[in-house]
Amino acid sequence: MDPKAFYVTTPIYYVNDAPHVGTAYTTILADIVARYHRAMGEQVWFLTGTDEHGQKAADAAEKRGLTPRAHCDELSQRFRDTWARLGLAPDVFIRTTEARHAAVVQAVLADLWARGEIYKATYEGWYHVSDEIFVTEKEIEEKKIDPSKLKRISEENYFFRMGRQRDAIKAAVTSGRLDIRPESRRNEVLGFLEKDLGDLCISRPKARLSWGIELPFDRDYVTYVWFDALLNYVTGAGYRQDDAQFARTWPADLHLMGKDILTTHSIYWPAMLLAAGIPLPKRIVAHGWWLVAGGKMSKSVGNVVNPLAYADTFGVDALRWFFAREMAVGQDTEFSDERFRARYDGDLGNEWGNLLSRTVNMIGRFAGGKLPRPALALGGPSEPRTVAEALPKVVPGLVDDVAFHRIGEAAMELLRAGNRHVDVTQPWKAAKDPGKGPVVADALYTLAETVRIASALLAPILPTKGPEALRQLGADPSLDLRRALAWGVGAPGTAVVPGAVLFPRIEAPKA
RNA sequence: GCCUGCAUAGCUCAGUGGUUAGAGCGGCGGCUUCAUAAGCCGUAGGUCCGUGGUUCAAAUCCACGUGCAGGCACCA
Numbered sequence: 001m002d003p004k005a006f007y008v009t010t011p012i013y014y015v016n017d018a019p020h021v022g023t024a025y026t027t028i029l030a031d032i033v034a035r036y037h038r039a040m041g042e043q044v045w046f047l048t049g050t051d052e053h054g055q056k057a058a059d060a061a062e063k064r065g066l067t068p069r070a071h072c073d074e075l076s077q078r079f080r081d082t083w084a085r086l087g088l089a090p091d092v093f094i095r096t097t098e099a100r101h102a103a104v105v106q107a108v109l110a111d112l113w114a115r116g117e118i119y120k121a122t123y124e125g126w127y128h129v130s131d132e133i134f135v136t137e138k139e140i141e142e143k144k145i146d147p148s149k150l151k152r153i154s155e156e157n158y159f160f161r162m163g164r165q166r167d168a169i170k171a172a173v174t175s176g177r178l179d180i181r182p183e184s185r186r187n188e189v190l191g192f193l194e195k196d197l198g199d200l201c202i203s204r205p206k207a208r209l210s211w212g213i214e215l216p217f218d219r220d221y222v223t224y225v226w227f228d229a230l231l232n233y234v235t236g237a238g239y240r241q242d243d244a245q246f247a248r249t250w251p252a253d254l255h256l257m258g259k260d261i262l263t264t265h266s267i268y269w270p271a272m273l274l275a276a277g278i279p280l281p282k283r284i285v286a287h288g289w290w291l292v293a294g295g296k297m298s299k300s301v302g303n304v305v306n307p308l309a310y311a312d313t314f315g316v317d318a319l320r321w322f323f324a325r326e327m328a329v330g331q332d333t334e335f336s337d338e339r340f341r342a343r344y345d346g347d348l349g350n351e352w353g354n355l356l357s358r359t360v361n362m363i364g365r366f367a368g369g370k371l372p373r374p375a376l377a378l379g380g381p382s383e384p385r386t387v388a389e390a391l392p393k394v395v396p397g398l399v400d401d402v403a404f405h406r407i408g409e410a411a412m413e414l415l416r417a418g419n420r421h422v423d424v425t426q427p428w429k430a431a432k433d434p435g436k437g438p439v440v441a442d443a444l445y446t447l448a449e450t451v452r453i454a455s456a457l458l459a460p461i462l463p464t465k466g467p468e469a470l471r472q473l474g475a476d477p478s479l480d481l482r483r484a485l486a487w488g489v490g491a492p493g494t495a496v497v498p499g500a501v502l503f504p505r506i507e508a509p510k511a
Numbered sequence: 512g513c514c515u516g517c518a519u520a521g522c523u524c525a526g527u528g529g530u531u532a533g534a535g536c537g538g539c540g541g542c543u544u545c546a547u548a549a550g551c552c553g554u555a556g557g558u559c560c561g562u563g564g565u566u567c568a569a570a571u572c573c574a575c576g577u578g579c580a581g582g583c584a585c586c587a
């Protein structure tokens with residue numbers, strides 16, 4: 001049997017929101033996760049996609065004079081185009097409007113209905129007549145809705161017995177079988193589970209909303225959001241379509257998402273899976289928001305960051321680096337032009353790109369363009385070597401923790417040690433002294449290994465620039481990361497390939 | 512209203528009882544030229560939110576207060 005693949009997901013994004021910094025961040029994060037696991041020799045299955053049913057999509061389509069299908073085709077394509085532009089390579093881009101997904105949703109619903117996990121009941125509440133939606137008392141108060149627009153009505157609907165699953169979910173979270181991170185979010189979920197867990201309304205009468213997946217046991221209704229959207233994670237893994245694929249993909253190893261939809265994923269989704277008899281995902285990680293000037297980005301304030309503009313100006317790799325390096329997953333973090341430039345110029349240009357330049361150049365000038373054979377074994381002891389040799393022990397754990405800011409910091413620490421080593425050894429001076437050939441060889445070998453290892457380590461975050469740096473050093477970009485991290489892999493005699501400056505200074509004033 | 516978390520250098524943060532509290536960035540001074548006006552060295556800068564307590568010893572544990580963030584308050 002094929003080995004289990006590492007299965008990482010983003011949420012499927014609602015088509016009526018255009019791709020923005022939040023969705024771009026989540027998707028890039030998932031791509032980085034996928035690349036690290038691939039770099040370490042694992043099979044990977046990376047899913048993203050679009051959520052396309054529901055009132056907003058139907059309304060928007062009607063306004064444009066399009067069928068919902070045509071409207072969604074167009075908006076879904078916008079996400080695909082954006083991800084392609086950002087160089088993201090999901091293994092599957094799922095759409096909730098795919099026929100195979102409807103089949104999965106209906107099969108699960110039919111099964112739950114047959115086993116009494118779904119029942120019909122009456123919902124009574126305030127209905128907003130012109131908006132054609134039910135509103136809560138909280139919403140009425142907060143949005144100061146005009147009472148004359150509200151009507152008290154009751155409606156028959158179908159409910160999923162979510163409350164039954166409370167203890168099982170709690171047990172899964174407490175035991176760590178369902179690992180929710182960061183810990184503060186896990187506590188939040190456990191707090192939520194302390195109280196009674198209600199059942200979940202999962203339907204809408206077609207008379208009110210027809211753009212959805214029909215309930216298999218009542219053709220007058222479609223299912224509402226939860227089963228429709230969440231089951232994509234199993235559809236995309238081959239559930240009820242390809243048993244072999246499902247077996248090597250599910251359970252998901254990592255559901256990534258913004259903190260806004262944590263409850264949905266850590267309560268509703270596990271409840272659905274438990275009721276359906278499908279194993280739970282292993283881990284849920286909720287990340288924070290990108291803030292601007294200390295506050296949330298908002299369209300009305302006009303302070304929304306367009307990540308594509310940064311990718312266009314500085315390159316996709318630079319955007320990925322900023323996302324990975326600047327935000328500790330789980331915390332809110334500020335996105336500013338100043339910080340972006342500091343990361344680009346400081347980390348990428350000065351520490352990494354510049355060290356690559358000076359190393360390749362010195363090998364060209366003082367070693368005939370080939371990686372010299374060190375006099376001392378592996379170039380002798382040195383600070384960069386000490387730093388590098390600690391990496392294999394910590395990197396896998398950092399990947400597992402989705403702690404890419406720490407991986408970035410570790411790479412920078414290595415590069416800083418490399419830059420110091422240049423000053424300590426001063427190869428350009430030693431090269432003038434015929435008796436110091438061994439010193440030059442050791443220094444240049446040490447520097448080349450330093451940059452090679454840092455570049456290999458960073459390649460999953462910067463999938464263009466990392467391999468480019470490795471090629472300039474004559475190293476193999478396809479080498480397994482665990483192997484590439486080993487000091488001494490660089491073979492004496494390897495020709496360096498001087499190339500373009502890795503991160504040229506960009507003078508554009510604003511992205 | 513209830514619950515949780517956080518509060519450390521100008522900025523972002525590390526530091527979960529034990530010598531003069533650390534890093535990166537930024538500031539200031541110097542050195543250097545292999546390199547992308549890059550690099551290196553040195554240096555300044557902190558009542559570790561406040562008050563009280565536990566302890567031989569507290570940024571670190573406890574209580575209260577203040578501030579900020581978040582969750583819940585029967586959101587189909």
